[in-house]
Amino acid sequence: MSFKDSVTQTTKIGYFEGAIPVNYQYTFGIAGDKFFRTIMEKGDFVASKCPDCGTMAIYPLSYCEQCFAEVTEFVSVGLEGELYSFTECHYDFQGKQHVEPHIMGLIRFEGVDGGIIHRVQAGTGGLKLGMKVKAKLKPANEREGSVDDILYFEKA
Numbered sequence: 792m793s794f795k796d797s798v799t800q801t802t803k804i805g806y807f808e809g810a811i812p813v814n815y816q817y818t819f820g821i822a823g824d825k826f827f828r829t830i831m832e833k834g835d836f837v838a839s840k841c842p843d844c845g846t847m848a849i850y851p852l853s854y855c856e857q858c859f860a861e862v863t864e865f866v867s868v869g870l871e872g873e874l875y876s877f878t879e880c881h882y883d884f885q886g887k888q889h890v891e892p893h894i895m896g897l898i899r900f901e902g903v904d905g906g907i908i909h910r911v912q913a914g915t916g917g918l919k920l921g922m923k924v925k926a927k928l929k930p931a932n933e934r935e936g937s938v939d940d941i942l943y944f945e946k947a
């Protein structure tokens with residue numbers, strides 16, 4: 792069967808297995824650049840704020856998901872948020888087992904849509920949904936403008 796033939800019987804479809812090497816890079820975009828640059832330079836988180844409906848979002852957006860207005864305002868939300876959800880991860884992306892399980896949490900900020908998913912340190916007393924957590928950042932002179940500038944979140 793060539794590409795010119797149309798498929799009339801699904802039982803005649805063949806396939807082969809293979810792998811396609813794909814290398815890619817994402818850019819942060821304007822809003823993402825503002826977010827990571829603010830962490831690096833000021834040690835703070837910013838959310839986007841829609842000029843029309845006031846919706847705030849983190850990670851920041853260039854266009855409002857509620858009303859599609861262009862967003863150019865970014866406001867500080869600080870490093871402290873609420874632990875909205877968490878889970879234990881026992882394996883990395885390559886399937887290698889962690890020596891100690893990593894705890895990953897979704898941290899939300901008051902009045903802000905979305906949130907940040909990142910490592911969370913349980914500390915003494917463990918974790919509870921709704922507890923206040925605060926980001927622990929790398930020292931200012933070691934930050935590179937990436938998500939790894941956030942070391943983890945811990946009890947506030």
Ligand SMILES: [Zn+2]
Pocket residue numbers: 841842843844845846855856857858859860
């Ligand atoms: Zn809006």
